[in-house]
Amino acid sequence: MLKKIASTFIIKIAIAIINLAIVIILSRFIGASGKGEASLIVTTIAMILLFCNMIGGSSLVYFVPRYNTFLLFLISNLWSVFICILSYFIFKSVSLIPEAFVVPIIILSLINSFLATNLTILLGKEKIMSSTIISLLQTVVNFIILWLLIKSFDQVNIDAYVYSLYAAFGSALIISTILVLPYLKVISFEGAKKLCYELLKLGFLNQAGHVMKFASFRISYYVLAAYSGEAVLGVYSNGISLTESLLLISNSFATILYPKIANSNDKTYSQLLTLQMTKMSTIICLIALVPLLLLPSQFWIWLFGNEFTGVRQVIFLLAPGLIFYNIVLIIGHYFSGTGNYKINTIASLIGLVITVILSLLVIPTYGILEAGIISTISYIGIALFVMINFAKESNIKTYHLLPTLTDFKWLQAQVKGLLK
Numbered sequence: 001m002l003k004k005i006a007s008t009f010i011i012k013i014a015i016a017i018i019n020l021a022i023v024i025i026l027s028r029f030i031g032a033s034g035k036g037e038a039s040l041i042v043t044t045i046a047m048i049l050l051f052c053n054m055i056g057g058s059s060l061v062y063f064v065p066r067y068n069t070f071l072l073f074l075i076s077n078l079w080s081v082f083i084c085i086l087s088y089f090i091f092k093s094v095s096l097i098p099e100a101f102v103v104p105i106i107i108l109s110l111i112n113s114f115l116a117t118n119l120t121i122l123l124g125k126e127k128i129m130s131s132t133i134i135s136l137l138q139t140v141v142n143f144i145i146l147w148l149l150i151k152s153f154d155q156v157n158i159d160a161y162v163y164s165l166y167a168a169f170g171s172a173l174i175i176s177t178i179l180v181l182p183y184l185k186v187i188s189f190e191g192a193k194k195l196c197y198e199l200l201k202l203g204f205l206n207q208a209g210h211v212m213k214f215a216s217f218r219i220s221y222y223v224l225a226a227y228s229g230e231a232v233l234g235v236y237s238n239g240i241s242l243t244e245s246l247l248l249i250s251n252s253f254a255t256i257l258y259p260k261i262a263n264s265n266d267k268t269y270s271q272l273l274t275l276q277m278t279k280m281s282t283i284i285c286l287i288a289l290v291p292l293l294l295l296p297s298q299f300w301i302w303l304f305g306n307e308f309t310g311v312r313q314v315i316f317l318l319a320p321g322l323i324f325y326n327i328v329l330i331i332g333h334y335f336s337g338t339g340n341y342k343i344n345t346i347a348s349l350i351g352l353v354i355t356v357i358l359s360l361l362v363i364p365t366y367g368i369l370e371a372g373i374i375s376t377i378s379y380i381g382i383a384l385f386v387m388i389n390f391a392k393e394s395n396i397k398t399y400h401l402l403p404t405l406t407d408f409k410w411l412q413a414q415v416k417g418l419l420k
Helices: 002-052 057-063 069-093 099-124 128-151 158-184 192-227 230-262 267-294 297-304 311-337 341-362 368-394 405-419
Strands: none
Touching: 002 069, 002 099, 002 128, 002 158, 002 192, 002 230, 002 297, 057 069, 057 099, 057 192, 057 230, 057 311, 069 099, 069 158, 069 192, 099 128, 099 158, 099 230, 128 158, 128 230, 192 230, 192 341, 192 368, 230 267, 230 311, 230 368, 267 311, 267 368, 267 405, 297 311, 311 341, 311 368, 341 368
């Protein structure tokens, strides 16, 4: 299992490095304001995708071993079409994003939702490596097309990024569809009504948590753009990207953990596995965070450009919350894998309430400092709630979820054994 985690982790590191290269290209060539626009586009696509996943999404991992895959595929994609059409009319009537971005965002959201369904089905079939490699391909295509448009075709504007997203999402969708097709051979509509109800029931509980989590984590983007401008958002989003890139560690563990728990009926085994993975991912996250904190401000200015002087401040503000949220990602997948989405939903509600209350207290002086502190407090609040509930269910003390010196030594021995 550790080898699977290591393989997934290596690919996710590659994805993170390429994503960093994309951030650098955008920052250097279109500046802080353009980077802010790019962040709004990606964030809005992610927001629409959350509602597409109300039926389907990550909850499909739970349903794939239990229901007809064709029916899951059909229902999930039809729902995505409905949500994207609805989103078009909403964004046309509400000035949340520039009007020129509405149509591209809707099209990209639809392609991305189809892709997400395919990747989740592959995860449900425990084709973890296939899903991960497609994600890598998507990132590679995004980088190559963006670089070619800017350097070879002299398209130094936000449109270059939009076109690169079309190419990345589209190519990944085609390949993932080819891989999913063998699982869609059994065409049956039996039990469709019941399945729709089950998908909506569990999917709503699961995604309600994700929607609230998204709001608590990304509401700062829209508030910063409104009160401090898109250039400030560009700086803040770069700091967010750097710190959140470390979450690929916990995501690598969670990618292995989720389908194993979803396919297991042994709750004790699932709890022990979750505890072990939580400690391992936290240790690795702590180690990876150190060099990020030690790099001086001049390094980030050299990397991104003179407009990005506040990146180091964002990293320091978010670092404590990042460690706690690393824990949330692992334990949250345990609750999702066992079908207990209520815990994650309540945890996300707590994070949203904290974010909204604290944000209202500092508006209109809302800036990078306020956004970073509020995000960290929200992360910690979510983590404490999830940790306490897992500890109760597993009959352990909450502090047992935190790594000890013994855990460090154990992980060191495992890594040495892996390298032999």
